[in-house]
Amino acid sequence: MALETTSTLIGTVPAVALVGIAGVAAQWAAWRFQLPAIVLLLVFGILVGPVTGILDPAAQFGSLLQPLIALAVAIILFEGGLTLDFKKLAGAGAGVFRLVVIGAPLGWLLSALALRFGAGVSWEVSCVFGGIMIVTGPTVIAPLLRHARLRKRPAALLQWEAIVNDPIGALAAVLAFQVVIAARGADEPGFGALVVGVLFAGALGWAIGWAIVKAFRDALVPEFMKVPVLFTAVIAGFALSDMVLHESGLLAVTVAGIVIANAGLPSYTELRRFKEHATVLLVSGLFILLAASLDVAELGQLTWRAVLFLALIILIARPITVLAALLGTDIPWRERLLVGFTGPRGVVLVAVAGLFGERMAAVGIADGGLVGPLAFVLVAGTVVLHGFTLAPMARAMGLSGGDIPGVLLVGGSRFTTALGEALAGAGLTVLVTDANHGALRRARAAGLPSYYGDILGEAAEHSVEFLEFSTILAASANDAYNTLVVSDLGPEFGRDRVWRLERSKEHRERHALPSGLSGRSLGEGRNFDALEQSLRAGASVKVSGLTEQFTAADFNARWPNALPIAELRADGRLIFTQAFDPETVAPDARLIALVFEERASGSPVDQPSDQNPAR
Structure with a gap:
């Protein structure tokens, strides 16, 4: 909802153009002035949305908004899966495994406690939203890593954790929601259906990846059609998996991307680069839509406890989760601390949280309406904080490429x-x-x-x-x-x-x-x-x-x-x-x-070698 009336709203086609212009402009400004791109995307989105009232995604896109966001998130996660080549783990494999197997359940528990005692919401909301908060946002991790220029191992830990935990967080929310509504006697699929849906999504993702690899390797698809076939397979797989179990499509597309990434396709590099370009546009557009959709009235429901909740997540829940998960590994403490104090959330969290907030409100859980505002506060707070602190923190710890490449x-x-x-x-x-x-x-x-x-x-x-x-x-x-x-x-x-x-x-x-x-x-x-x-x-x-x-x-x-x-x-x-x-x-x-000749006496050639070029 804009701060003023929506009489200034533009049509749907100009709205699409405005989203693209604002997103690309924010990315360019971030590159030009060496600022975190995600922060500028949020600022630009708020300017064209709540501040000016020009863009109101819910009004201009209507019922298509959520499906479009879901498909964009699916493509982003698939591209993320394409980057997860097991050969590139380079010593971070054990850490990634622990962050997923130990870190995800522990993060779920600590996030739920922060919600219950920090934000003051009910246990039902805490358990469902806590599962969603496992995700650390591949949509924001990649731009932050480019900006901070982290070294290989901490960058791999953050990237793999974000992409692998994204579908796990969505499925954790599905599991918690099933338990909540079963306790309320609502007519919803049971635990058995959840297990079947997860297994189906994993198998479908593997099958899509295998089929793509087989078709491309055996030259069954011409070069000019490889990208269209890839896009179609991803969208179809996401839709089919979601028909069996809601939100399981995220798992299917992530698995498909990982299978393709580790198949050694000759055309893999070209495919990945094209997907990266598409992802930059999608991430830009999604963050503009996210910020423009900010409802000031909903944010008004929050109290000082929202700030306490944010502090508990950033300063206690996230560090404890990472440090406990990596305990006993050979990863240096500096890298553990950097990963522990880096946990930005992104579009996936907001999209899934908004969906489950509405569904909980629909079954009579009063606090369900607070999930959306709390999700926005968490995303905005972590994006701004980590956007400005990750690079200097990495430099201070000696975990970046330095100021002078x-x-x-x-x-x-x-x-x-x-x-x-x-x-x-x-x-x-x-x-x-x-x-x-x-x-x-x-x-x-x-x-x-x-x-x-x-x-x-x-x-x-x-x-x-x-x-x-x-x-x-x-x-x-x-x-x-x-x-x-x-x-x-x-x-x-x-x-x-x-x-x-x-x-x-x-x-x-x-x-x-x-x-x-x-x-x-x-x-x-x-x-x-x-x-x-x-x-x-x-x-x-x-x-x-x-x-x-x-x-x-x-x-x-x-x-x-x-x-x-x-x-x-x-x-x-x-x-x-x-x-x-x-x-x-x-x-x-x-x-x-x-x-080609000796320097003249007193000339400035061959100055002392200890001179710093940044001075």
Whole structure:
């Protein structure tokens, strides 16, 4: 309900457009200003909903609103399942198992106690809503992990727990609701029907996943139809499972996603990336709808006990659940504490809580009407709190990639060793990788961190902390491999952050590659042979700090034959140089260049290596 009258409501089609515009605008603003996306989504939704009264989802979408939300949640959970590759657990498997097997029941119990003694609701409402509160929100965990750049194990714990516990929380609420209504003598399916429904959902999800894998692997579905077939199978499976047992469709689609993720399909990466893009749009739209649907009158029913309830969940129930579940594991205490104090809730909780709140109110449970407002308070409180605290907490505990992300140099050579030494001296994290052990000899001798293996292989995903790096330079002697690296890692890191050396025959029409495949080149003259030959002839990679007294133009005049390679900004960003233009270089930046002659006395080249690029 808006704060004012709904006379300003727009039509259904403009409402759909407004949801999309507000969601994408919030995501872009979050990226542009380095803020948690979920927080801005809630703010934008409240602005177009309760504040201005332009958007009222219940009025504009009517009876279609809840089915649309349910289908969107199903697709989000399926995409989450697609990310749960067992090979990527990387030491977190035991922790995830405990968070699901021990943490879910314990979290249910502690959440119910917080509801009963904190919010003051009845035991019936506490048991049902406590089951829903097992979920920690995959719709919010993924954006928070991207923003905080957590290390592999705590990120895996949070991600797996959120996705696996989501359908478990919904089914726990179904079980508690069955017990409540049975105690009231209502005519509802019994416990046996619940067990059958859960088993059916699990089997159906496995069957859908197996069928998709079989069809795709045996080329029974053409490439252009794989995504439509996938979407149709997910929606059909969700609907069929829900017909047998309400909310069991969440379990079915999650199982289907996990089966596909662990099947090793050749087209899996493309499918997952498309699903990720769809999920970003769905999460954005769902949070806009959630905030716009805020009913101020319902929130007015809450008292100070809602704040007490929120504090009990965040400060007591969640930490105790995680610490007790992980007791006896080899997971470091810092990671346990970080996971224990990170438990944001999302759209799934609000959607399921609203449904069961209405159903409990319908069977005569007076407190059922408080479930919806309490769910919104929990989601808003945890999203805002964790959105602003997760990144700084992770940095303080040493569990994030740091404020100044580094550079990944692919290919061991004279050039990457010299460049790596210069970048490391400037304060950046550097890693040199190569599939040839001998090619890393120079880098190891120079004291640079190195990784022996294919950076595109599965082993690298377990051994390399990719979150420590924001920029990649493919600089091996193999032009084709450099192209493969930028093509494969470009979507993950951003194509503006992935570079390669100039190919030896780059400018010949016969050897030209499509722009979407070739990636960003360092520019003319910056190919492997030319750079190696220059270094053999005595050139060196130097760092030159620019000031008002020594500008980029002065640098160019002092070393006219130098070959600028990159520009290191004051905030730590590294920008490789395709074509050097003194007019576009930031006045307080540092130039990294291949210098062909000895520095002049008193010049600023080769500044002390302990200088911090963020200063």
